[in-house]
Structure formats: structure tokens, C-alpha cells
Amino acid sequence: MAPVKRKGPGDTVGVAQISPEGITGLxxxxxxxxxxxxxxxxxxxxxxxxxxxxxxxxxxxxxxxxxxxxxxxxxxxxxxxxxxxxxxxxxxxxxxxxxxxxxxxxxxxxxxxxxxxxxxxxxxxxxxxxxxxxxxxxxxxxxxxxxxxxxxxxxxxxxxxxxxxxxxxxxxxxxxxxxxxxxxxxxxxxxxxxxxxxxxxxxxxxxxxxxxxxxxxxxxxxxxxxxxxxxxxxxxxxxxSHEPRLEKEAQFTNLVRSILKRGGRVLLPVFALGRAQELLLILDEYWAEHPELQHIPIYYVSSLAIKCMDVYRQYIHTMSPNVRSKFARGINPFDFKRKDSFIRPLDRGISKLNDRNPCVVMASPGFLTSGVSRELLEKWAPDPRNGLIITGYSVEGVMARTIMNEPTEIAALNGGAKIARRLSVDYISFSAHxxxxxxxxxxxxxxxxxxxxxxxxxxxxxxxxxxxxxxxxxxxxxxxxxxxxxxxxxKLKFRGERMAKALGSLAQTALTPATPLSGLLVSKDFSYTLLSPADLREFTGLSTSLILQRQRLALSVSWDLVRWHLQGMYGKIKEGRDAEGTPTMRVMETVDVKMTDKHELAIEWVGGVTNDMIADSVLAVVLGIEGSPASVKKTTDDHPHHHSHPHPYAEAPTPPATTDEPEAAKMEDEEAAVLPTRLDRLIAFLDSYFGQVELIRPEELSTPPANGDVAHEADVDVKGVAEETAVKVEADESEPAEKVEDKAEAEAEREAAKERKRLEDERQRPRAPVIRVKLDEHWADVKVEDLTVVSDYTPLQRRVESVVQIAMAIVTPLSALAPGKGSAKAPTLADDLHKVKKRVAENGSALPAVQEEAASA
Ligand SMILES: [Zn+2]
Ligand SMILES: [Zn+2]
Missing domain, CATH: 3.60.15.10 (Ribonuclease Z/Hydroxyacylglutathione hydrolase-like)
Structure with missing residues (x-):
């Protein structure tokens, strides 16, 4: 379609274009x-x-x-x-x-x-x-x-x-x-x-x-x-083209006058309603201005029109200023019975019509197909003094159209006898088209x-x-x-162009071409308005209501395990009791997970697109707890550290299950320091997959460890693996030397040996903090800085890489990704290092004490 762009009313109103398909598929x-x-x-x-x-x-x-x-x-x-x-x-x-x-x-x-x-x-x-x-x-x-x-x-x-x-x-x-x-x-x-x-x-x-x-x-x-x-x-x-109105009117009145002057009668076939009223007004006016004509009667033969004059009088307010001003002066132009009118309405046919002398007769139907107008035509047609004036449009096949060709005779309606036509025929269009x-x-x-x-x-x-x-x-x-x-x-195929007016706070945004504007699209009375949800009530009068959603689930794991998984997924959560005193964890400020019973848990949230999405994910997390490998690990693994360190929740708020504080609905923020960091979670994740995982920091290696578990263990492991590798390297080197004499191969072998040496150095003394995964005699280091993996064994390297990938997707809290919640830029794993370091200094462990929690579950 031809796009016609018009400015919306008011300068503060921006006009946004909506994709037509976006609304109704036009x-x-x-x-x-x-x-x-x-x-x-x-x-x-x-x-x-x-x-x-x-x-x-x-x-x-x-x-x-x-x-x-x-x-x-x-x-x-x-x-x-x-x-x-x-x-x-x-x-x-x-x-x-x-x-x-x-x-x-x-x-x-x-x-x-x-x-x-x-x-x-x-x-x-x-x-x-x-x-x-x-x-x-x-x-x-x-x-x-x-x-x-x-x-x-x-x-x-x-x-x-x-x-x-x-x-x-x-x-x-x-x-x-x-x-x-x-x-x-x-x-x-x-x-x-x-x-x-x-x-x-x-x-x-x-x-x-x-x-x-x-x-x-x-x-x-x-x-x-x-x-x-x-x-x-x-x-x-x-x-x-129609002639100009005034010329046409003059032509008409002159014609009527000349027919009367020659002693003839004027027949005006008209539709009872429509142009007839206009012609009567013209004649009435003309008669008033010409006293010499006033003895000649103007008949208006139409019982129908006379009945309808009441309607005309009733709707004067819908008519032209001319009629309305006359009416205001007490003159009803449609009251032809009034004293100063020259029109004589005849509502009972033509029995009272005196046509012996010159007269003007307006009669219907306009097409001269039957009725009074046809009767008079047949009666007056033979007299050449008489005149017929057609003033409206005539369709093909009707007498009013046929007679315009001025035939010498016309057919009578009854019996079809031929009647001589000698009266004059004129056509002056007063058509209202x-x-x-x-x-x-x-x-x-x-x-x-x-x-x-x-x-x-x-x-x-x-x-x-x-x-x-x-x-x-x-x-x-x-x-x-x-x-x-x-x-x-x-069949018309067209694409409707739809406009939506942006109102309220959205309208204050300066629009540039191709900048998307998002808001609530409100369709009301065929117009579209784009609004910020906050402006909804003010601009549309629509009220908003909140729908509280509630899901109940049977709970077969401990409350602590639920907390552990939720924290893993969403990072920081608030914990406390709701108005009824039910222990509650609030996830991302939107979804409450409540322990309604020992073996039951309820998830509550206010319905909405984003909230529903978060609630769905919470539900998925909770439902997935039992089958999660981390949970299995948590409940079965006897980690070497779990007895030797106080668990990191020691300083956390009292677990909700045992809290008796009556202070309802008050959620406390967990201390960030006691939350497992993403690094902790990555380590825990790798641990659940591979069993032997540790964090190694070069600065700790360079200084002799002060009886720290981590450093000690690392020390031992490093030595052990180094010996095994050394043996293997020797065996590898002896083989090609006996079988192959080719220089190039010897060169390649030297390169390989160099690489093995480099790897061994890397293993013994990583230059940056790494998480080391050990599997039998092999090892793989995950660099904390960029999560790249170095290993002495390619299959292990690949496996660790893919596990790291999965782990990172899981351990990155949603809160760090959700717009408007938390900072847009998530802290890097390296940022977590200092927290872990601090914890090692205090507790002697780099791993979060989730296992401890599980053991007590
Ligand atoms: Zn019409
Ligand atoms: Zn029509």
C-alpha cells in the first residue's frame, strides 16, 4: 500500500512503527x-x-x-x-x-x-x-x-x-x-x-x-x-461535467418560464425525495422574485413526499446553513402550506389538478415508468406547447432515458398504444451525484x-x-x-501499515532510525499504544493485578542440599521465614522456596514472563537434585578434608530449619564471604567427576608450605607422577633409537622429548594458579586465569575441557546474567582466588565443605 505518514498529535508523542505481522498478520x-x-x-x-x-x-x-x-x-x-x-x-x-x-x-x-x-x-x-x-x-x-x-x-x-x-x-x-x-x-x-x-x-x-x-x-x-x-x-x-450551479439554475428557470409563456404545461418527473426538494426551493424562490408568474400554480404531486416533509422538518438541524438560518427566522422552507409559499402540494393524486391552463407539475417517479408522472406525460405529450424537463440521472431502459432521444411517438403504459410526442424534451442535470x-x-x-x-x-x-x-x-x-x-x-492483498504511539516515559526516549523501542503494546479501540509497564495505569486506565503462583513438591532430600544447589545455580540467596513462619529461601528476589513440611517444599512467585522463567528453572533445579552427580558425590564421598576443617557455613545465619525467630518475612542476606565462590564450585564440580582435584598456586610452591594440607598433598603427588613419567620417557626414547636411523625422525623425537620436558616442568611448577585433575598416572591442569587445559594425556585433556565447559555453564549464577539484577560483568574466576586464599589461610581448605553438609543430611 502507499505509505502515508502523518505526524501523531502532540510533539511529545513519538511514533513507532510496528511490524504488521507482529500484530494481526495483515x-x-x-x-x-x-x-x-x-x-x-x-x-x-x-x-x-x-x-x-x-x-x-x-x-x-x-x-x-x-x-x-x-x-x-x-x-x-x-x-x-x-x-x-x-x-x-x-x-x-x-x-x-x-x-x-x-x-x-x-x-x-x-x-x-x-x-x-x-x-x-x-x-x-x-x-x-x-x-x-x-x-x-x-x-x-x-x-x-x-x-x-x-x-x-x-x-x-x-x-x-x-x-x-x-x-x-x-x-x-x-x-x-x-x-x-x-x-x-x-x-x-x-x-x-x-x-x-x-x-x-x-x-x-x-x-x-x-x-x-x-x-x-x-x-x-x-x-x-x-x-x-x-x-x-x-x-x-x-x-x-456538471454545469456550474448558478448557470444551471438560471437555465432551468428560464426554460420553465418560456414553456409557460407559450401557454404550455411543465412536467418535472422527479424522485419523490431528494432533488425534488431542491427544485421546489428553487421554484419557490423564483416565483417570489417574479410577481408576473405568481398566478401560475406549481403543483407538487406526491403523497409520499408530503408525508416525508415531517421528516425533513424534523432533521433541519442536519441541513445546510441556508435552511437553518431560515428556520431560525421562523420560516420553514419545507412547509409548503404556509401563506407565502407558491407550491401547492397534492397528496391525493391529480384529481384536484387544474391543467387547463399553464402550470408546473412536479411528480414522481422520476423515471416515468408508471404512476402520476407517466400518466401526465401520456396526457400532455401530443401538445407542442407543453414541455418535459428531465433533471435527474436516468438508467437505461426507462422512459425518462428513452424519451431523451426525442422519439416521434411513445408507447402508452396500458395497452401499448402509440402516442404522438410533440412536447419539448430538455435535460438539465440537477443530479446529486x-x-x-x-x-x-x-x-x-x-x-x-x-x-x-x-x-x-x-x-x-x-x-x-x-x-x-x-x-x-x-x-x-x-x-x-x-x-x-x-x-x-x-481480491485485495495489502499489508496494513500499523502505527503505535509511544506514550509516557517511552516517549521521552530520543528516537533515531532503526533503534528498537520496547514496551507494552496496548490495543484499544483500533489504535496501538506503546507504553512502559509503569505507565499502564496512567495512560490506559488499565489496572494491574498480581497473580501469586504456588507449586508444591514432595521433598526427599535435605533442606541443606536444596540450598546448596540453589546457591550453585543462582549465587546469593536470601534466607529467613515468611509471614507464617515457614523457612524460606528467596531466589533472585523473585521466587520463594519454602519448606512447608519435612517432606514437602513449596515454590511461590508472582506470575510474569521473567518470574515464570526463573520459577521454572528453580523447579528444574529442585527436581534435578536427586539425580545430580554432585548430590551423589555429596552423599557418598568421604573427602579427606571433611573432618579436619570447620565448614564454611559455620558463620552463616542459623539454618532455617532450626530457627525459631518469630521475626516473620525478614530475609537476611547471606554473607558473601561464606558463599562458595565459582572457583569453589568449579573445583567441586571437577571433583565430582574425577575424584582427585586440587588447586595449585605457584606462589605457594615457591615458598615452603607451612604444614598446609593442600601444599603437602600437592608436593607428594607431584613427586609420584614425576617418577612414573620419567620411567616412561626413558622407555619411549630407547625404542626409536634401535629401529630407526632416519635423521628427521630422530629430530622429531628430540622435539617430542623437549615437549615432554616442557610439560613435566609445567607440571612440577605451574606458572599460574591451576586446578589439577589427576586420573591414574595422568594429570591435567585447568588454568584458573583462562580455563585452558594442559595435560600429558590428550584424552584426559579433552575430557577435562568438556567438563570445564559444562561446569562453567552451571556455576555461573543466573543472577550475574539476568539484566537488571547484579552487575552486568560477572567477576572472573581469578577474582575468586583471593577469597579461596583467605579461606585456606583460615580453614586450611580450598574446597567448599559441601560434603560435610551432605554427611549431616
Ligand atoms: Zn441515490
Ligand atoms: Zn444510487
Whole structure:
């Protein structure tokens, strides 16, 4: 789609772009299918399907046909799936098959709602009663009865212009639908619809007019935040142009005047409602300005229109400033019974009409297909003094269209006898539809990505399409234009561009291109807001609540063992008692591990994405305790040091299981000094794998050890291994000397011997602190500094390397990695060295005393 970027309201509001897929997956297809008004004028009925929702705009009949033939192609749609039918205005070609749809299709079986504006609904009722009366007269091909019309009438919902209506939710689709109506000019109550389905926007214009007139507010492009993606637009007049209004009015009044002057009668066939009101206002005004005409009667023959004048009076507040100001001065322009009016309404046919002398008669129907207008045409056609003025658009196949070709005779409605036509025929368009200039200007202002032309005859439509294409090409606007036939489905693939406004503290971040902004995406009333969770309540009124999660587990190991594993995983933990006095360990300030019973443990945390993740890992750690090799080691190994040193927890807070302090919920920080360091844990880990592990520091080797266990043991071990290796080296050296005389090989052998010597030196006197792993006669040193491994035996080296890798992944506390918790940079193992050194000085051991703990478990 054509991206149109608009600034959000307010300067402090940043606008962030959301990936469309990130929200609703907007790559779906929208389908627009015309059941009528596809390359024709009449029986408007447009189906919009998107995201499982179905909206129908208009349900009209074709004025050139009668009975079933006049209906749109209703069978193409399963009407029970329709969410809403929106009626733009009361004209028969937009509203007259609504009763049929509501009463005679399976629409009733669904949950669809019908909407029309208040004035449309008020007029619709009278108009449909009249439609039933006219269409059933002398015909048994009636579509529905008046009682059926009245039965469905009460189910029609009405709305005010610009009122936003949210459709009831659907049971089959999560997509939400809302629509807003905007004044369309054209006739009283006519509107266009801006329909939004899951964020995709469709403007359905219906019939519309942007021309100022006496009584209606013209259509204007609304001041919307974002242009519609799709515009379904009428194209009645194609590329034709209307004459300027004042010239047209002068032409009209002059024509009426000249017909009257030659002693003729003027016939104005009109739709009962719509342009008729405008023409009456023009004539009334003209008569008032021309006293010489005032003895000539202007008849307005329409019982329907007269009934509807009440509606017009009622909705004066929705009309033009001209009408409203007259009304404010006490003049009701639609009250033709008032003293100063020259209009004579006739609500009981033409029996009271005196046409012996010149007169003006406005009568319906506008198409001259039947009724009063046709009756008068047939009566007046032979007299050349008389004149017929067609003022509106006529569809193909109706008398109003046929007679414009000025045939010498016309067919009488009853019996088909030929009647001579000598009366003059003129066409002055007072159409309330846009012409090319108005339509193209309006489309330019809307600037949709897709334009679907409807409500136009094929030639008008294709000319309009060609003209618009040229226009768009010149401006390099990439607008797709479609002119579907009836029943044809237009499939629109478009990606909706979604905007989210960043509010609150997020909006204060200076945005640069390609900088991601993260926050909570709040979708409300079709708009998206990006917020910091802290601002949620202030900006959205949404309240937050906490969910306390609780998991109970059977515990078969000791509380101390649980602590040991948790500390290993998360580093520092707080320990104490909760409000109920239950011994509790708090992990990473979020998850509480509680000893609820001797053989039961509960894990509690406040629900949330991060917290749930931590709780999951705590759960995994606790569940994994029994099977862990370290645990096994802990409970079975009799480490040589375990009796000789006080365990490092000696100065720790009293173990929770035996604490009787009533001070509830107060967590004490464990002293960092008594926690096993990562180095301790690495050593313990390697120990659990290999059995014989020790920490060797060069500075201790250089000075004679003062009876320290570690140094002593190291000393002994080093000697032992050195002797074994020496023997082996001798044996190795003797072999090649006997078998091979090759110089190169001897050279290689010397190199190997050098390497062995280097390794032996390394073993005897490491240059930096190492953790030494011994396996039978082999050894491997893990350098504390960078965790590289040196060994005299490659398989052992590999094995130690992989164990170190696993160990480091496990012994690095999550707290050191979690953002916002602890420092971003974890201390290196070398940093741990001084702590260990301190402990050795105090306790004589480099290893944490976990085994001691296990023994007591
Ligand atoms: Zn219309
Ligand atoms: Zn229409």
C-alpha cells in the first residue's frame, strides 16, 4: 500500500512503527464482491469480507426491472454469515431489497445487524410502504408485503452522522469491526461509511455530492488520522461535467418560464425525495422574485413526499446553513402550506389538478415508468406547447432515458398504444451525484491504495477508469483501479501499515532510525499504544493485578542440599521465614522456596514472563537434585578434608530449619564471604567427576608450605607422577633409537622429548594458579586465569575441557546474567582466588565443605 505518514498529535508523542505481522498478520486477503451495481446503476449491494467478518453495504433494487428480476444476485451470499448491513441512503436502488433480505433469506438465522442513519430510517418506512403499494398494483410478482416490511423495520438500528459504531463481536472471528458515517450530500440522511475490519479501512461512498445546494450539507473528505486502504466509489457520471450551479439554475428557470409563456404545461418527473426538494426551493424562490408568474400554480404531486416533509422538518438541524438560518427566522422552507409559499402540494393524486391552463407539475417517479408522472406525460405529450424537463440521472431502459432521444411517438403504459410526442424534451442535470471534476478531486483527497468503481454504466465507468489512470500516472500515484462486474470478486492483498504511539516515559526516549523501542503494546479501540509497564495505569486506565503462583513438591532430600544447589545455580540467596513462619529461601528476589513440611517444599512467585522463567528453572533445579552427580558425590564421598576443617557455613545465619525467630518475612542476606565462590564450585564440580582435584598456586610452591594440607598433598603427588613419567620417557626414547636411523625422525623425537620436558616442568611448577585433575598416572591442569587445559594425556585433556565447559555453564549464577539484577560483568574466576586464599589461610581448605553438609543430611 502507499505509505502515508502523518505526524501523531502532540510533539511529545513519538511514533513507532510496528511490524504488521507482529500484530494481526495483515497479509490476508480482503474480498469485495458486488451483488449489484457492478458496471450498472441500480440494485447496489456490495459485500466486503475480511478476517472472517462480512459487511454488506446497501441492498437496493434495479429500477428498470420489477419483481425478482430487480433484485441483486442474493444467492451468491450466505446471508446468515453477514455481520452487518449498512444502508447509505433511502433511494430504492440502495435500500428497497432490504426487507427481502431480512425476511426472505437466511439472514435471520445469523446475528447480523442492519444500520441506517436516523433520517434515512424515518424516510425509509414511508418510502417502502409506497414501494410495496406501487410494485404490487396490478402485479403478483411482489417481493414482500407491507407487514413483512414493518416486521423487519423495528430491527433496524439507527445512528447519527460521525457516530462511531462498534459491531457486536462475532463467534467465529476475533476481528473487530467498527464503522463511522459521514455526510454524503445527495439526499437527506445520505452518508458514506468508513468501515474498519481488524484495522483495514474501507471507504464506501454510496451516492454522494460535493456541491453546495440549498438544503444539504455537501460531502467532505473527513479529517481522518489515516487514509482508507480501499475506496469503493460511485461512478454514475463517469467523465461528464456538471454545469456550474448558478448557470444551471438560471437555465432551468428560464426554460420553465418560456414553456409557460407559450401557454404550455411543465412536467418535472422527479424522485419523490431528494432533488425534488431542491427544485421546489428553487421554484419557490423564483416565483417570489417574479410577481408576473405568481398566478401560475406549481403543483407538487406526491403523497409520499408530503408525508416525508415531517421528516425533513424534523432533521433541519442536519441541513445546510441556508435552511437553518431560515428556520431560525421562523420560516420553514419545507412547509409548503404556509401563506407565502407558491407550491401547492397534492397528496391525493391529480384529481384536484387544474391543467387547463399553464402550470408546473412536479411528480414522481422520476423515471416515468408508471404512476402520476407517466400518466401526465401520456396526457400532455401530443401538445407542442407543453414541455418535459428531465433533471435527474436516468438508467437505461426507462422512459425518462428513452424519451431523451426525442422519439416521434411513445408507447402508452396500458395497452401499448402509440402516442404522438410533440412536447419539448430538455435535460438539465440537477443530479446529486458528483461529476468527474468533483469525483476525481475527492478521490485525490482520499488517496486510497485500491479504488473500486461501482454504480456506473460500463461506458461511463471505463472512461472514468482511463481518465483516473492517466491522472494517477502523471502524479506517480500507485492506485489500483478495479471495475468489477456483478458477482465478480475483487481480491485485495495489502499489508496494513500499523502505527503505535509511544506514550509516557517511552516517549521521552530520543528516537533515531532503526533503534528498537520496547514496551507494552496496548490495543484499544483500533489504535496501538506503546507504553512502559509503569505507565499502564496512567495512560490506559488499565489496572494491574498480581497473580501469586504456588507449586508444591514432595521433598526427599535435605533442606541443606536444596540450598546448596540453589546457591550453585543462582549465587546469593536470601534466607529467613515468611509471614507464617515457614523457612524460606528467596531466589533472585523473585521466587520463594519454602519448606512447608519435612517432606514437602513449596515454590511461590508472582506470575510474569521473567518470574515464570526463573520459577521454572528453580523447579528444574529442585527436581534435578536427586539425580545430580554432585548430590551423589555429596552423599557418598568421604573427602579427606571433611573432618579436619570447620565448614564454611559455620558463620552463616542459623539454618532455617532450626530457627525459631518469630521475626516473620525478614530475609537476611547471606554473607558473601561464606558463599562458595565459582572457583569453589568449579573445583567441586571437577571433583565430582574425577575424584582427585586440587588447586595449585605457584606462589605457594615457591615458598615452603607451612604444614598446609593442600601444599603437602600437592608436593607428594607431584613427586609420584614425576617418577612414573620419567620411567616412561626413558622407555619411549630407547625404542626409536634401535629401529630407526632416519635423521628427521630422530629430530622429531628430540622435539617430542623437549615437549615432554616442557610439560613435566609445567607440571612440577605451574606458572599460574591451576586446578589439577589427576586420573591414574595422568594429570591435567585447568588454568584458573583462562580455563585452558594442559595435560600429558590428550584424552584426559579433552575430557577435562568438556567438563570445564559444562561446569562453567552451571556455576555461573543466573543472577550475574539476568539484566537488571547484579552487575552486568560477572567477576572472573581469578577474582575468586583471593577469597579461596583467605579461606585456606583460615580453614586450611580450598574446597567448599559441601560434603560435610551432605554427611549431616
Ligand atoms: Zn441515490
Ligand atoms: Zn444510487
Amino acid at each position: 497479509d490476508d486477503e480482503m474480498e469485495v464482491q458486488l451483488l449489484g451495481a457492478g458496471q450498472e446503476v441500480g440494485r447496489s449491494c456490495c459485500v466486503i469480507r475480511y478476517k472472517g467478518r462480512t459487511i454488506v453495504c446497501d441492498a437496493g433494487v434495479h429500477p428498470a426491472f420489477s419483481g425478482m428480476a430487480a433484485l441483486p444476485f442474493l444467492d451468491e451470499l450466505d446471508w446468515s454469515t453477514v455481520d452487518a448491513i449498512l444502508i447509505t441512503h433511502f433511494h430504492l436502488d440502495h435500500a428497497a431489497c432490504l426487507t427481502y433480505v431480512m425476511e426472505k433469506t437466511n439472514f435471520k438465522e445469523g446475528n447480523g445487524v442492519v444500520y441506517m442513519s436516523h433520517p434515512t430510517k424515518a424516510v425509509y418506512r414511508y418510502l417502502m410502504s409506497d414501494f410495496v403499494r406501487v410494485s404490487t398494483a396490478g402485479s403478483d410478482d411482489n417481493l414482500f408485503t407491507e407487514s413483512e416490511m414493518l416486521a423487519s423495520f423495528d430491527q433496524i438500528q439507527s445512528f447519527d452522522f460521525e457516530q462511531e459504531i462498534l459491531l457486536p463481536p462475532s463467534s467465529t472471528s476475533s476481528a473487530s469491526v467498527r464503522f463511522t458515517s459521514f455526510a454524503a450530500g445527495h439526499v437527506l440522511g445520505a452518508c458514506m461509511f468508513l468501515i474498519e475490519v481488524a484495522g483495514a479501512r474501507v471507504l464506501y461512498t454510496g451516492d454522494y455530492s460535493t456541491e453546495e445546494d440549498r438544503h444539504l450539507v455537501p460531502a467532505k473528505v473527513p479529517n481522518w488520522e489515516r487514509p482508507p486502504d480501499v475506496m469503493i466509489c460511485e461512478s454514475t457520471y463517469g467523465v461528464q 458528483v461529476d468527474y471534476t468533483q469525483n476525481s478531486k475527492f478521490i485525490d483527497e482520499v488517496m486510497p491504495s485500491h479504488l473500486i468503481l461501482v454504480h456506473g454504466e460500463v461506458n461511463n465507468m471505463s472512461r472514468l477508469r482511463a481518465a483516473l489512470k492517466t491522472r494517477f500516472a502523471e502524479r506517480k500515484n500507485d492506485v489500483q483501479i478495479y471495475t468489477p462486474r456483478n458477482v465478480e470478486t475483487v
